[in-house]
Amino acid sequence: MMNFREHPAPWRRLDIPTTVISPAISPAPRDAWEVVLRSDPNALESQSAAWTDAACATGSFEDASRLYETVDGRLLVLPMLRRRHTIGALSVEASNPPGWGVGGLLAPGGPTPAEVATVFSELAARRVLTQRLWPNPLAAASWEAGAPAKAKATERVAHLIDLAGGFDHVWSKLAQKSSRRGARHAEREGVTVECDNTGRLIPEFYGLHCQAVNRWSHLQHEPEWMALRRHRHNDPPEKFEAIAHCLGERCQVWVARIGRTPIASMIVLQGNNAYDFRAAMNEDYTSYRANDLLLRLAISDACSAGCGFYYLGDSGHSVSLARFKERFGARPYDYAEYLLERLPISTAERSLKRAVKRAVGFRDSGLIG
Numbered sequence: 001m002m003n004f005r006e007h008p009a010p011w012r013r014l015d016i017p018t019t020v021i022s023p024a025i026s027p028a029p030r031d032a033w034e035v036v037l038r039s040d041p042n043a044l045e046s047q048s049a050a051w052t053d054a055a056c057a058t059g060s061f062e063d064a065s066r067l068y069e070t071v072d073g074r075l076l077v078l079p080m081l082r083r084r085h086t087i088g089a090l091s092v093e094a095s096n097p098p099g100w101g102v103g104g105l106l107a108p109g110g111p112t113p114a115e116v117a118t119v120f121s122e123l124a125a126r127r128v129l130t131q132r133l134w135p136n137p138l139a140a141a142s143w144e145a146g147a148p149a150k151a152k153a154t155e156r157v158a159h160l161i162d163l164a165g166g167f168d169h170v171w172s173k174l175a176q177k178s179s180r181r182g183a184r185h186a187e188r189e190g191v192t193v194e195c196d197n198t199g200r201l202i203p204e205f206y207g208l209h210c211q212a213v214n215r216w217s218h219l220q221h222e223p224e225w226m227a228l229r230r231h232r233h234n235d236p237p238e239k240f241e242a243i244a245h246c247l248g249e250r251c252q253v254w255v256a257r258i259g260r261t262p263i264a265s266m267i268v269l270q271g272n273n274a275y276d277f278r279a280a281m282n283e284d285y286t287s288y289r290a291n292d293l294l295l296r297l298a299i300s301d302a303c304s305a306g307c308g309f310y311y312l313g314d315s316g317h318s319v320s321l322a323r324f325k326e327r328f329g330a331r332p333y334d335y336a337e338y339l340l341e342r343l344p345i346s347t348a349e350r351s352l353k354r355a356v357k358r359a360v361g362f363r364d365s366g367l368i369g
Contacts, residue, residue: 020068020076020118028067028077036077038272039108041308042138045250045269046101046277047079054246055081055100058239064093068119076115077106086129089342094132099234101277102311104135104143111139116146123340124148130341138309140335152339159322159330161310163274167303171296174329182292186256189288191263193256193297199244201253205265206237208280215283240267240278254298256290264290266298273309274302295328 033049045051055061064082069075081100083092095103105111105119123131133151135143137158147153163170171180194201244251250271256264266279276298281291302310312330315322322332 020070020122022069024122025067026065026080027063028065028079032067032075033065033077033106036075036106036108040106040110041272042110042136043106043272044102044136044275044311045247045271046096046275047103047106047136048247048250048271049079050246050248050250051096051100051243051269052079052081054239054242055097057242057246058236060084061097064091066119066122068115068122070115070118074108074115076111076119078119079103079106080131089127089129091128092130093128094130094134096134097132101275102134102136104133104139111142111146113142113145116142117148118146120146120148120151120338120340124150128340128342130339133338133340135335135338137311137333137335140333143338144336147336147338150340152341153336154339156314156335156337157316157322158314158333158335159312159325160333161299161312161328161330163299163303163307163310167300170299170303170329176327176329179292179295179327182289183296186289186293189258191256191258191288191290191293193254193293195252195254195297195301197244197249197252199241199251199253201255201265202237202240202244204255204262205253205267205278205280206240208262208265208282209235209278211282212280243267252298252301254294256288256294258285258288261285263288264294266294268298268302270302270305270307272307273311274298274305274307275311276313299328 028049030049037043037048049065052063052065056063060083061081062084064080066078066080067075068078078095080093080095080103081097083094083097086092094100105116107115111119133143137156137160161170161174165173244253247269250269252268252270254266254268255262262282263285264279264281267277269275269277276295279291279294299310310330312325312328315325315332326332
């Protein structure tokens with residue numbers, strides 16, 4: 001994880017006019033939230049009310065979303081989750097918390113710099129211990145322009161595929177030959193693919209995900225017991241079951257198999273855009289190129305559904321992960337995550353994590369969990 005630092009933005013020293021005319025409503029009313037979500041072309045399903053419901057269903061969070069109204073009648077929604085058992089000035093809130101994907105402000109047509117600045121101003125005035133904002137990478141310019149100097153920022157890199165030209169254009173013009181060959185190879189090797197939106201395939205996905213955690217622990221020289229404990233805490237099976245239940249048809253679980261054996265799987269959230277939220281595979285079957293086939297089919301389905309972008313998630317500082325995504329036509333998008341805090345909690349957390357990593361001989365592989 002990169003360290004937080006002051007992230008310069010040329011507009012921060014200017015007086016950006018306040019746009020909100022009414023106090024924020026929290027939690028945000030569901031009907032208004034859904035309207036705003038569908039009117040924001042860059043919106044991801046991790047910014048939806050259903051996603052908030054899924055997070056709350058795990059028992060770890062409470063809905064702290066906020067609805068704003070501007071002088072010209074525009075409605076804005078900030079998805080926000082509050083860590084349970086944190087209250088008042090000790091509240092810990094995030095949009096979204098680690099492990100829960102992209103959050104950030106929703107607005108018809110996308111938020112403007114003035115709207116971002118106004119929301120930051122309102123948040124900064126609240127008596128809350130920490131407020132973490134992980135915005136949509138497609139709105140990076142508005143967030144950089146509207147963020148105040150007091151907001152600590154950390155740089156991120158996301159990879160997205162622009163689906164504007166349709167699947168034939170994406171697959172023939174943007175995707176590299178190696179990806180197309182890989183998908184054909186998987187079919188010749190007998191890889192079959194199933195997609196379900198009822199949650200029925202969650203157990204197969206989760207089994208592969210647990211295998212991946214074991215693999216990452218070995219790559220990073222992390223004790224297996226520590227990796228599994230963190231995995232059970234951050235990503236219990238109930239989390240993915242809640243996502244599938246709350247999002248319904250908007251949550252797709254894709255599974256690739258050889259015979260009856262699952263060898264690769266991914267969860268894709270589909271709305272205005274597609275969000276490849278989690279993926280995992282059995283490394284013993286890498287030669288089958290199942291991921292190439294999975295992505296071809298998922299991208300094709302997203303195009304058919306009218307999605308504008310296919311978000312492949314953050315790539316961190318992993319060169320190999322970035323290259324893999326770029327094989328399918330994804331482009332890197334630089335953006336930042338922001339933090340408002342009343343006490344230097346993040347500094348203490350980083351120091352503690354560094355100490356633990358040194359103690360166990362941890363080696364950062366650059367993988368994104």
